[in-house]
Amino acid sequence: MALNFKVFETKSIAARYAADIVRKQFNGDSTSVVGVHLNDENTTFFDELFDNVKKSPVNFSQIHVLDFDDKEDYYTELGVPSKQVIKTDVGGDVESVIKDKVNTDKKKNKLMLNVLTLTDDSRIGLDYDSSIHPAREVVLLVTGKEKAKAVKQLYEEPANGSVDSAKLKQHRMVTVVLDNEAAQGLPEDVRSYFSIQFS
Template sequence: MAMNFKIFENEQVVAEYAADILRKQFNNNPTTIAGVHLSSENAPVLDELKKNVDKHAVDFSQINILDYDNNKSYFEALGVPSGQIYNVSFGEDTESFINDKIKTKENKGKLITQVLSIDTNGKLNVSVNQGLFSSREVILVITGSDKKEVVHKLYEENGKTSFEPSDLKAHRMVNVILDEAAAEGLPEDVRHYFTARFA
């Protein structure tokens, strides 16, 4: 159970960092199943991922994408085969979906990564219980000063409240990637620690 905060200067650097993590994940595990839901995020993660992949080729032939944002044409342009891009919704039970539609001997039917953001009202738009707990790793991208209150709640609350994102604290591995504006919602000493350590 770990929620790791990484703070970077601005949303562009956040996007570059998140894209680099994703591209390396695809390279290191060529049978990755990944969920992507970034429609409520300003950081241009997908733009940066395309640039990153253009510089460092990735074999997408066995990659499967859970596409929460209807970005099929983007993932096709990236190189993911059309039949391996799945439109899924908020409450989709990802374990059942993967077992039914994606599981192969090679990928063992395991959701490796969920990359998502949070809106200014604190909504994840992917169900924590149905869509996130089955993932090996969750990457939560949060940028902008309009999300600092959400970041504050995420840091302070300890689950089992009406603020569903705090339930993520029970997940085994959550990386929260922030820009300085969103990180204003963290206590100053915490902000300093994660900026000094990770930036």
């Protein structure tokens, strides 16, 4: 499947766009299970998500977060009950974690959204088959000039290639959210085609 690129002028606008997707998922499905593994993208994303939820309140009573980054304090401050912030091992099988620990009104809970990033060497840090593929949708937030090479590798490498992040091309729904600096890894025509405004 194709990756859906979105290029924004700044890091904060890119994070705002990713946060808006997450907040809309929370509002659209009050029993959402969302995984977050953002490493160095955490702070800006969390600030934007917090502001977004203040403007458009969310009922967190049945929302569950698979917390790969050990950020429980952030989620509880956001409004997610602490028992629904599930510390998740990066090597774990998310479907087993959900089956064992997620309890909502739905009979069959699924990972609706994974919010991820890339390292400088184009790694995701999660196993594709057990932690990424089960998600209905993936949002990949990548910012900063130090990540331009990782974005280039993601764009150029075939899905079955040696670059870890290229496996995302096997997924049915991936939105790659970039700031202009990280997007320097894309060819100029691609970068300009996917540049959008968001406020």
